[in-house]
Amino acid sequence: MTSVMWFIDHFNDRVVGEWWTRRWIWGLVARLKADDDPASWTQAITELRADLDTATFNNAANPFTVAHLHFALDIVETINPVPEHRHMAPGYLLQTAMTQDELSDESRFPPAPACSPPRGYKVPHDVRRPRRNLLGYRPKAPLDGLLPLRNLPDEWCALLLRRDQAAALRAVYQLTYARAANSVLRCVRDSRDLTHWHQNMALQIVAYAGQLLVAVSNDGVTHAEYDAADPGMDAVYDPIARFLFSPEELTSFRRQDAYMSEQFAHLFAAVWTGQHLQENLDALALSVREASDGHLTMRMGLRSMRGRYEIPPYLVPELDALLKAATPRASATAKRRHERHSSGAAGAEPEA
Amino acid sequence: MDAESLYLDLYDSIADRADYAQADLPGRAFLSETVIAALTAATLGAFVTGFAQAFGERISQGTADRVRALLGRSPEASDDSSPQPVQQVDASPEPVVEALRLLERYLPLLSESTGEQRAEEERWVARELEGRGFPPHVAAAVAADMVARLRAEGGTAAGEGAAS
Numbered sequence: 299m300t301s302v303m304w305f306i307d308h309f310n311d312r313v314v315g316e317w318w319t320r321r322w323i324w325g326l327v328a329r330l331k332a333d334d335d336p337a338s339w340t341q342a343i344t345e346l347r348a349d350l351d352t353a354t355f356n357n358a359a360n361p362f363t364v365a366h367l368h369f370a371l372d373i374v375e376t377i378n379p380v381p382e383h384r385h386m387a388p389g390y391l392l393q394t395a396m397t398q399d400e401l402s403d404e405s406r407f408p409p410a411p412a413c414s415p416p417r418g419y420k421v422p423h424d425v426r427r428p429r430r431n432l433l434g435y436r437p438k439a440p441l442d443g444l445l446p447l448r449n450l451p452d453e454w455c456a457l458l459l460r461r462d463q464a465a466a467l468r469a470v471y472q473l474t475y476a477r478a479a480n481s482v483l484r485c486v487r488d489s490r491d492l493t494h495w496h497q498n499m500a501l502q503i504v505a506y507a508g509q510l511l512v513a514v515s516n517d518g519v520t521h522a523e524y525d526a527a528d529p530g531m532d533a534v535y536d537p538i539a540r541f542l543f544s545p546e547e548l549t550s551f552r553r554q555d556a557y558m559s560e561q562f563a564h565l566f567a568a569v570w571t572g573q574h575l576q577e578n579l580d581a582l583a584l585s586v587r588e589a590s591d592g593h594l595t596m597r598m599g600l601r602s603m604r605g606r607y608e609i610p611p612y613l614v615p616e617l618d619a620l621l622k623a624a625t626p627r628a629s630a631t632a633k634r635r636h637e638r639h640s641s642g643a644a645g646a647e648p649e650a
Numbered sequence: 651m652d653a654e655s656l657y658l659d660l661y662d663s664i665a666d667r668a669d670y671a672q673a674d675l676p677g678r679a680f681l682s683e684t685v686i687a688a689l690t691a692a693t694l695g696a697f698v699t700g701f702a703q704a705f706g707e708r709i710s711q712g713t714a715d716r717v718r719a720l721l722g723r724s725p726e727a728s729d730d731s732s733p734q735p736v737q738q739v740d741a742s743p744e745p746v747v748e749a750l751r752l753l754e755r756y757l758p759l760l761s762e763s764t765g766e767q768r769a770e771e772e773r774w775v776a777r778e779l780e781g782r783g784f785p786p787h788v789a790a791a792v793a794a795d796m797v798a799r800l801r802a803e804g805g806t807a808a809g810e811g812a813a814s
Contacts, residue, residue, distance in 0.1 A: 553784070554788075556670075556673040556678065594654060594658075601662045602668075604665070618658075
């Protein structure tokens with residue numbers, strides 16, 4: 299698989315995978331139109347998520363690209379099985395990601411652009427600026443009519459709100475946040491081997507990017523309620539989120555934002571310093587095997603290191619068993635040494 | 651299982667999610683192992699309070715007070731709703747391990763607890779965590795995990811007692 303560092307390096311790269319993302323969403327829309335049975339869709343979505351994970355590892359789709367695709371699946375998963383929303387085909391909602399060119403031919407998706415336009419590229423004469431709307435504003439879409447991917451989540455959220463589907467939108471937020479929290483636990487608890495650990499790290503980065511797409515608070519930085527310079531609800535929380543959730547729920551989401559940003563910081567630090575590489579793990583195992591004292595502290599250390607991505611979960615029981623076995627031996631040695639010392643001291647006393 | 655391993659089990663159930671403890675702090679920093687240990691002690695203290703309420707008549711008052719003192723809780727402040735900041739709690743593992751040693755013989759009582767009592771024990775732990783910045787659903791998951799580990803330990807101890 300692609301190195302975990304690659305995912306960190308391309309974390310903020312939201313543009314490269316645009317064609318890939320649109321192509322994937324186009325395929326999803328086509329599939330929705332072909333098979334509109336909600337029962338089979340629940341199964342299909344699980345399969346699509348697994349495919350997406352595989353594609354993430356193989357094709358090195360950058361984190362935000364994959365996050366957008368998971369977001370598209372969230373929308374389908376949330377809306378499609380609800381009977382009262384069945385008359386609004388989710389394919390229609392997802393089509394907002396497509397351009398007219400892409401929508402015009404249902405059997406073929408336009409090929410990827412050969413390269414991005416060079417600097418100084420001029421708009422051809424036959425391309426006209428979009429007309430002003432009734433309020434006198436020009437639409438924010440660029441001249442070629444593409445909806446930039448970075449606007450897509452906002453656009454979808456706004457569409458759902460306009461359709462009065464607040465419950466579905468709430469579910470999308472909850473789904474995204476739950477996926478992010480689960481990705482952490484899966485990585486630090488369920489990874490089976492080194493590759494699986496690295497894959498789970500990549501998926502966690504993707505899940506974090508997904509959480510940022512629908513971030514409830516403005517960032518992972520703390521804004522405590524009791525803070526003297528409290529910037530107020532407006533500055534802290536996203537307006538859509540404020541409409542959807544109660545203050546208690548918002549607080550809960552904000553804490554999850556803080557937690558996930560801390561996890562990303564731990565992950566970044568571990569990968570940046572190479573803690574996740576086999577040679578460092580070997581060195582760690584060696585130092586544990588050679589430890590002669592402080593076993594309880596080291597056993598605690600192993601567990602906290604696991605949550606900081608410095609040791610994979612599968613290695614913890616093995617090293618813990620070593621330390622546990624070494625504890626009685628070390629205490630017996632210390633006891634013998636103490637006895638020898640005290641008997642030596644007792645023998646030395648009369649001479650003094 | 652010995653008291654040290656049980657302590658590490660409890661430490662384990664909280665270590666991955668300990669960063670929630672600073673979600674409300676104005677400045678977040680690298681969470682040291684000391685703080686995680688303090689969090690473990692605090693949650694165990696909350697559990698003991700709930701446990702003593704459920705099985706008060708079967709646990710000697712002296713033991714309950716001694717355990718609470720080891721976990722940094724005075725008996726009169728047992729139902730304090732505002733948790734002490736973890737940074738001010740004594741975080742060395744020895745007192746907590748000692749408290750678990752004292753508590754060990756009472757843990758088989760957990761298998762006798764009714765569903766309602768079980769929920770109440772978990773609620774005590776969850777409330778403690780929520781007061782420290784954990785979202786309710788995470789606090790409930792960690793509490794369920796911790797109480798399940800204690801109950802499993804109680805079951806093992808009861809089995810060993812019956813065997814011997």
